[in-house]
Amino acid sequence: xxxxxxxxxxxxxxxxxxxxxxxxxxxxxxxxxxxxxxxxxxxxxxxxxxxxxxxxxxxxxxxxxxxxxxxxxxxxxxxxxxxxxxxxxxxxxxxxxxxxxxxxxxxxxxxxxxxxxxxxxxxxxxxxxxxxxxxxxx
Numbered sequence: 308x309x310x311x312x313x314x315x316x317x318x319x320x321x322x323x324x325x326x327x328x329x330x331x332x333x334x335x336x337x338x339x340x341x342x343x344x345x346x347x348x349x350x351x352x353x354x355x356x357x358x359x360x361x362x363x364x365x366x367x368x369x370x371x372x373x374x375x376x377x378x379x380x381x382x383x384x385x386x387x388x389x390x391x392x393x394x395x396x397x398x399x400x401x402x403x404x405x406x407x408x409x410x411x412x413x414x415x416x417x418x419x420x421x422x423x424x425x426x427x428x429x430x431x432x433x434x435x436x437x438x439x440x441x442x443x444x445x
Contacts, residue, residue: 320355325417330359337413339437340364344412346392347371349401354381356415357394361385366392369411373400412437 334340344366348357351370358381361368372378378396385394401416 320353325356327355327359327362330356331363334360334363337437341412343367345369345410346413346415347406347411349404349414349416351377351381351396353377354384354394354396356417357381358384358388358390360415361390361392361394362388364391368392368394369397370394371397371399371401371404373398 342365344364346360346366346368348354348360348368348370351357351372352374354370354377357368357370360366370378370381372381375398378398381394382396
């Protein structure tokens with residue numbers, strides 16, 4: 308089943324619903340975000356929302372997905388574009404992520420709310436800006 312899924316979806320620009328406009332709207336709703344946020348994009352796929360975030364703000368994004376072919380597509384597209392932020396990819400399962408505590412200002416995840424305990428642990432906690440988890444389920 309996994310091979311069928313990836314064969315169907317790897318050719319698409321986006322592996323789920325939405326578009327860049329909705330990414331921009333969601334980001335604009337954050338109150339007092341860090342001026343240079345560290346963002347974890349969990350389940351990034353080929354990275355359409357990752358690149359949209361990197362266009363919006365001077366940020367450092369760690370984009371995580373279990374499928375190397377999708378991460379390769381993200382890396383190729385990131386090389387072609389002029390971005391305000393930087394993107395680093397990590398091939399890993401979202402349920403096995405191990406990051407140091409208080410590392411990210413924003414955790415962006417479309418459809419993967421069951422990893423919230425891990426997310427709360429690795430979010431930055433400081434007095435200068437707010438930290439957020441954005442997730443949607445489709």
